[in-house]
Structure formats: structure tokens, C-alpha cells
Amino acid sequence: MDQLPLVVIAGRPNVGKSTLFNRLVGRRQAIVSDMPGVTRDRKEGEALLRGKRVRLIDTAGLEEAAPDTLYGRMRASSESAVSQADLVLFCIDARAGVTPADKHFAAWLRRQNKPVLLLANKAEGAAATSEVLEAYSLGLGTPMALSAEHGEGIAHLMGEIADRLPDTKREKAPRSDRNARRDEGDDPEEDIRPAGPLRLAIVGRPNAGKSTLLNALLGEERMITGPEPGLTRDSIAVALHDEVGPIQLVDTAGLRRKARIEQDLERMSVSASIEALKMAEVVVLTLDATLGVHEQDLQIARLIEREGRACVLALNKWDAVEDRAATRQAIADRIETSLAQMRGIPVVTFSALTGAGVQKLLPAVRRAHEVWNSRVTTGELNRWFEAALERHQPPLVDGRRLKLRYMTQAKSRPPTFILFGTRAELLPDSYKRYLVNGLRETFHLPGTPIRLQLRGTKNPYAETRS
Numbered sequence: 001m002d003q004l005p006l007v008v009i010a011g012r013p014n015v016g017k018s019t020l021f022n023r024l025v026g027r028r029q030a031i032v033s034d035m036p037g038v039t040r041d042r043k044e045g046e047a048l049l050r051g052k053r054v055r056l057i058d059t060a061g062l063e064e065a066a067p068d069t070l071y072g073r074m075r076a077s078s079e080s081a082v083s084q085a086d087l088v089l090f091c092i093d094a095r096a097g098v099t100p101a102d103k104h105f106a107a108w109l110r111r112q113n114k115p116v117l118l119l120a121n122k123a124e125g126a127a128a129t130s131e132v133l134e135a136y137s138l139g140l141g142t143p144m145a146l147s148a149e150h151g152e153g154i155a156h157l158m159g160e161i162a163d164r165l166p167d168t169k170r171e172k173a174p175r176s177d178r179n180a181r182r183d184e185g186d187d188p189e190e191d192i193r194p195a196g197p198l199r200l201a202i203v204g205r206p207n208a209g210k211s212t213l214l215n216a217l218l219g220e221e222r223m224i225t226g227p228e229p230g231l232t233r234d235s236i237a238v239a240l241h242d243e244v245g246p247i248q249l250v251d252t253a254g255l256r257r258k259a260r261i262e263q264d265l266e267r268m269s270v271s272a273s274i275e276a277l278k279m280a281e282v283v284v285l286t287l288d289a290t291l292g293v294h295e296q297d298l299q300i301a302r303l304i305e306r307e308g309r310a311c312v313l314a315l316n317k318w319d320a321v322e323d324r325a326a327t328r329q330a331i332a333d334r335i336e337t338s339l340a341q342m343r344g345i346p347v348v349t350f351s352a353l354t355g356a357g358v359q360k361l362l363p364a365v366r367r368a369h370e371v372w373n374s375r376v377t378t379g380e381l382n383r384w385f386e387a388a389l390e391r392h393q394p395p396l397v398d399g400r401r402l403k404l405r406y407m408t409q410a411k412s413r414p415p416t417f418i419l420f421g422t423r424a425e426l427l428p429d430s431y432k433r434y435l436v437n438g439l440r441e442t443f444h445l446p447g448t449p450i451r452l453q454l455r456g457t458k459n460p461y462a463e464t465r466s
Contacts, residue, residue, distance in 0.1 A: 004055040005165045008081045011091035012101045016121040020148035021058035050162035057081050088116045094123035097131040106138040118143045197246035201276045204286035206254025209316040213352040214251045242362045250276045282310040282365050289315040293334040308414040308449045310372035312346050312364050319351040344446025371448045373412050397426045416451040425456040
């Protein structure tokens, strides 16, 4: 597969880089706020610009700061993206005019020997004309006036980007993952999906080491990391390959309890994390092994189960655990009692900081994905079902025995079974759990959500009221 041209959006904080990114990719993919410095990690997306597919990167704002500070690490990440770019879109705020920071980073850009398009954003109306003309002083060519928020000048910008990149094969517009997915129902044909990368999301509470884990898997400092909790604010998707094939890996912002979420920005971050979880096929729930299982970890796990996603429990910071046997047993006991609906969930221990044990994670993810895609033949299923009925008959309901007739698997992803029988819809929850546990044990479905739907059949001899 040919590498797509890389277009990087750069500039100081709060000049509208993320708004421009969303406008070019055609959907609200990056979090946008009036607060400066919202973007911390590089955000990637694909766009079709005048028939050319490109890979766009939204970067953190360029700021002068010491290398060991948060803003220094953010700047280093942005500079790394610029070094790989085929074209740089350097944004300034036309309403604020050319600032000393703009001049400093424009001079730095000129030394990089990269093609640059100078964009004077927020130039809606005629009020910003003089500030746009002032941008000539940056020495980066003719500035393009545009308003990413209002869409003014975007069509012209797309044409300029396409003209400055090498000719590529014309492509159809890429569909978003949301449009590519169908609504999940009972139709077995829904299991037939086009081949594509495995969609994997890393979730967990703040400071569990999610971004450090992503960096360890990639083998590079792709995400901003540090001792400060809550560094990741947006869901960041990156491409990864293992020995099996491609993976679309998404790092997410930490999920705290609702009662502790106060700022609008954090609400947007949490919403982006939950959306990434819903779009994933497998979710890695990352825990700080030194702290054990927190109630919020269980709430996240229940959300994963409700959304019907395969899950792998990742115990990070394992090198800092003193009594590993006792810690593992305590976590296993808590999971067994609190997450019975995900019994047998795979657990991987590692240290993302040192890399020890990280190589065990992706094979566990692949196995969980296989289980999530499992199918059982109708013959096997009903032989097991008959034996299950003989071992434990369903209880009486209103003094009458329920007549359960047969089962079938409607779909996988997650495994979903339908039980047919007279008044089957009245089956008690305790007997449903008995059947689900039997399905999980007999057909080797550890840790994955299992859906059991009940379909009653009408008795043609039952009395009907006129």
C-alpha cells in the first residue's frame, strides 16, 4: 500500500488548527475549545482534497518552553511531525496579527526546508485585511486568508494543497467508521464485513499508563507522557502492524467518575473516549496494578460489556508490585465477584515504562477478538441445550412449566443466541445466567459478552378472549 502524502498543521496555540483539521477531514474529529492549548498529542485523519487522499496531522501549539516541561514535550512532538511532513500548513490568527511567537516559529520553519502554505485564519469579513497583508513579513510566501470556523476559503485551500502534492490515483471519499458500521441486529448476514484493521481502544482511569503503553507498542514516543495525570485530552488513533495484520489503535483520555467531571473540556474528552470505546472491536482496560481494582475500573468494564466489546484486562506497572501472587489473586477475586458477566476475562501483566511483558498484549488481543467472532453450529448448540435441560429443568412460572424448544446463534461480535419456546420470555434471570455460563464454559467463550435473547411462541390451543 502506498504511503499517503503527509500534511501537517502547525502554529502557536489557539489559532484554529483543530477547527481547520476538522474542516478538512469533513467531520468533528478533534476536540475544539476556546481554551488555548487543548490539543496536546498529534491527531491524525485522512482527507480527500481535490481527488487526492492525504494524511492530515493536527499538532499541539508551538510554544517556547524547557524540554523537560509539559509544553516542551508538546513542542518536541509537533516538531517531530513537521520533520516528516510533505507539506506544512502554518497557521496564524489574522485578528491578532503577526506576533513575536509567529515570527520565531516562521524563522524555524524556513530552516526546515519543507514546503509551507501560510494561512491567516479567522479572517472572516474585511476587518482582518491589514493583518493578512502583515503576514508577508514572515517570509513564507503569500498568505491565504480563510476562516476555518465559517468555511470561508477552504475550497481554495484544498486546491492549493492538492496542487503542491505529487500526483496520486484519484480515490473515492473515505467513509467514516461510523458510516461503515451497520446497526447491530439479529441478522446473521451482519457478520459479513469488509476486511480491515482490527479496531483496538485503550481505556482506563487517568494516570494508568495508557499513553505510555501505546508508545511501548509503537516503539516510539508518539504520545505525550509524564507524571501529570490527564495529559491525554482527545482520542488519538494510530496505525500498527503485528504478525497477523493491521491494527487501528486508539489511545483515549482517562475516564473519571461523573461526579468529579466539572469542566466542559473534560466532558468533551470523556465523550470522545466513550465514542472510541463504542467504535472498537477489542478494548484494553488498563489498570495501575499497584492500586488494584477501583470501583471506577469496574464501571468502565461494565460499560465495555454493555456495548458488547471484547475486553483484555491490562495490569500496568507490574514491576512496582511487591507481592505479585497476592495482588493477582486479589484482582482475580474482585473481577470474579463484580464482573460475573465477563467471567474468564484475559489478564496481561506488564510494565509499559520498561517494556517488560508488553509483547504479550497483542496476542491476547487477537485471541479475545477470535472469541468475540466465535460461531457455534446449530447442531452442536442444540445437543448442548438438550443436555443442559436434562441437568437442570427450568423453574415453574405461575405454577406452569416453560417449554423451551431450541436455540440458534443469530450472530457473533459478540456471540448472540436466541432461545425459542412457549412463554420463553418469562424465563427467570437465574436460569438465563445458568445457560450463559454453560455456553461460555462448553464453547470456550471466556471473557467476551454473551447475549441471550428470548423468543416466545404462541400456543394455538390457548384460549383467546374475544
